[in-house]
Structure formats: structure tokens, C-alpha cells
Amino acid sequence: MDGKASADPRPGAFSRLAGNGSAASGGLEGMDEAGVLDALFSTNAAPILLIDPGRDGAIVDANPRAAAFYGYSRDRLRSLHVWDINQLGRAILPAMREIASWEGGHYPQRFHHRLADGSVRDVQVYAGPIRFGGRKLLLCIIHDITAVIEAEQFNRLLLENVQVGVCGIDRSGAVTFVNPTAVCAFGFRHESELIRSHIARFLFPNSPGADGSGMPHPVFRVAETGQAARDIEATLYRGDGTAFPVRLTASPIRNNDGIVGVVVSFFDLTEEREREAQASDLANALPGAVFQAELHPGGGLRATYFSTAAASLFGVQPDADLTVPQTLAPVMTVKGWARVRRGLRQAGRAGRVWEGEMETAGGRWVLGRAQPRRRSDGAVLFNGVLLDITDRKGLEADLQQAAMHDPLTGVWNRRRFQQAVSEAAARLERYGRPYILALMDIDHFKRFNDTHGHQAGDDALRVVATTLSDRLRRSDAVARWGGEEFALLLTEADLPAALGVLDALRRRVGAQRMECGGAITISIGVGQAKAGEDIDSLLQRVDAALYKAKAAGRNRVEQA
Structure with a gap:
């Protein structure tokens, strides 16, 4: 927008400029339309158009400034219509006819005008009717306000999207502008409800000029001194009188005349304070303990705080000071503390939660x-909790036991045994370490069950499992393979030695005396894994050896 344009935008300007609306008056008779326009506006810096509503909005003439603005020659402009340059197209014609019907005066209208190069500018048009040569024409003074509109839109978007309340006041304390966040914070629906309100309404509950100490409010001191006030913890009041906590900043607004007002921005701390209160309540309600530790740039780590619940959790005296290293050290093993320190240092360097x-x-x-928080001095502050998970660890151990062991006999189940065999096969493949696989079956188990009952059958399974487990090394493994079958894994063993061990186990099982008076024996098939042999192939060989033992009369060991 050209702020120095000399066109008179006030009502009545058109009639004055046109010599009371007659081309015959003022010495203009005989001049062509271009001459009239040049005579009337030769000193005007704004683009001017003369439009004929009666000819579908035809552009009758334009001044040189208009030709330069629109990028057309003057002759070319005379061949266009208003809808050729207006983004509304022919939809502008009803508005044009309405303006042409006005009697005296004119008012600014905002439009989008299209230039010769295809670009679009925001313009403010002062349009009003004049009579010339027996025709009613429209005289249009054009002001380019694109920069103004862009600035207004930017400021509006900025104010609407910031997450803090913003309002401006003049020197008297009257609100001059306010953004949507502030409107909502003060409990209103539209900015018009706040404009011209006095800021004291929102700063003080009763007294209009001072805070609770009787001193002028920091906002007013900014208007007096010109010194900004930043990050002030304060209280504001909504339209209904309810208070809410804020963090407030106030800065002076200056122009050539000095300080003309103050811009106030504030962050509503209501949710933050509620979260703090909730965090405090949660800390007090936790079944565990709260702690704080500092990690210094040099790597030094020290505990700075433990809540009282930590003493019971760590099994020390209630009045013990756990921030003292001599008190804290015995709570855990040296390796345990080393693991904790290493984890905290890694979390501090990475800025992630430690657990x-x-x-x-x-x-x-x-x-x-x-949770780590880095301080300005480079140290990392850890704020955390300690929870007693002893019961959970016990449950996990129970679940792990159930997942890996047969519930009746207590030895490994088939799934866990297969994992162990896979691990032994990997060692054989990589290091050449041998292993033995054996399958055994309780002889005539169905007949034993039918004779002595299922309870006696369960007892027989437990006796076999216990006997096998007691006689094996810790590196070996025994599992219930299924039904009355058991599987053995003998690591770091060759076949001759394994045959001796298995035959001793067979004889020891046969020597057991059952409470029911019955006797049990087992048949065993055994094989040594070969290099490059897969597990399924080995199982097939060992299973075949077991069937061979049964076919040969049972209660014996057969090798694959």
C-alpha cells in the first residue's frame, strides 16, 4: 500500500474532484475521457480506474499509475472489463452496480486483483459514482495493501497458534488486543468481550491498582519504567473472579512518542500445578521409595536423597542415612552396585530413562x-522410584519352573530338553565336544498301572526321575519325554563310558522298592552324536535302539 497517495478517501471526494459531477463545469468540456482523467488526477500517486457500470463494467480509462501497477498499457486497460482484473470474475458485477447506486460518498472495499503477469495482489478500492458526459461512471482509487494483509495474517496466525496468552494494553490499562489463548484463559468466548476492558479486572481481585503488598503491579511498573519483567510467578483472575496461577512476562510497547503500552504474555500453570500435586500424592502413595542421585561430568555418582520407605526396602535401621556411602554399600554386592552405576552412567550420557x-x-x-535431567553445570540429576518386586520375581521363577519342568516328576519337560540337545549339537559342531543321547522306557508300565493303580504309577514315574537325577552330573540333563518315557543327555562323554553309566542307572532303578510292593525296570537305547548328524537322525537311531532293548527282553541297554 502506498501510504503517500494523495487521493482523498473521504465521503464527498468524488463530487469535488469531478467538479460537482458535470463534465461541462470546471472547463472540462471538449476534453476526451483520458484528458479528463489526466486533468483530475495528474498529481495523484495512486492507481485510478474509471469504470462504466452500464457497459458490463468496462474500463473507460486509467491513469499511468494504474497502467504501471496492473502491467498493461493504457490502451490495453481500456479494452478490459472490471471482471478481467478482479478474482471474483463476473461475480463482482452485482457489487459494482450496488456501489454505482450510491448517492454521494464512497467506502473502502477489499478485493483480490489479478495483474498482467498472473500474480494476485490484495487491494483496497475507494469506489464511488460520478457523472460524466451524461453517463454515471465509477471512479476507483486503488491502494495495494498486500504487504499489510500479509503482516496482519502473519500476526494473527502467530497470536492464534502460540500456546501462551497474549494481550496488549495502552498506558491507561485498556486492553487493545488479545489472542484466542488469552480469551479462553480469562473465561470468555470472543475477543470483543475483552477489548477496552481494564487490565486491572484480571490482575486484582479487589484493589484496582496494587498487588497484595500494596505495591504497583509489575505490569504497571513496566509501563512506567520501560523495563521488561520476565518469568514472574503471579495470579490472574478470570471474568467470573476465579483465580489461576501463571508465569507472566511483560514488555513495553514503544513508538516515536515513547512508551505507549505494554504487551503481556502468560502461561497458565493450572495444569502444571495439578500435575505437581498429583506427583506428590503419587509419591506418598507408592509402595516403594523415592530417590535422587547426581551424576557429575567426571563420572562421579552419589545418592542425594532417599525417602523413609527406602530403609525398610533395603533392610536397614529406619533412621539410617542412606546417602552416606558406608551405609549404602552393604545393601548390595559389589557386582550389583557396579551394574547399577554402569546403567546410570549410560542412561545419563544417552539422556534416556534408567531401569x-x-x-x-x-x-x-x-x-x-x-528419569535423567541435565543441569546447566553439566551434571545429570536422576529422580526415580524403587519398588519391591520380590513377590513378582518369585512368581516369575515359579512360571519359569512350570514352563521348563514336568509338573509330576520335577525333571525337565520335552521342550526344555530339546533346547539343551540343540545347544549340545551346536557345541559339537563348533568345538567338537561329544554328547550322548539316551531314551528309556519303564517296562510293562501299563500292566503296573492296572495292577497297582494310577497313584502307584505316578509314584513309579517319580522314583525313576529321582533316581536318574541323583546319579547324573550337573552338566547332564534328564527329562520326561512323554508318558512313561525319559530322555538323558550326557555331555562331554563317549559311548563306552556312557554305556557303563546307563547300565548302572538301570540296575539302580531295578533295585528300588515301591510302597505298593511292585518292582520296576527300565529299557534303554543310547547313541553318540556324529559330526554333521542332525538331531532328528540321532533321535531315530536312539529310538530304534530302545525298541531293540524291548524286543530283546527289556531291562537292558542297547546302543544305536
């Missing part, structure tokens, strides 16, 4: 979790 499980010297399990 770790610890077993105390008293046999309790503790889960620690802490």
Missing part, C-alpha cells in the same frame, strides 16, 4: 526406575 533390577543382601528384589 534396573537389583537383589539386596537381604534377599529382596528391587526395581529401580529414574
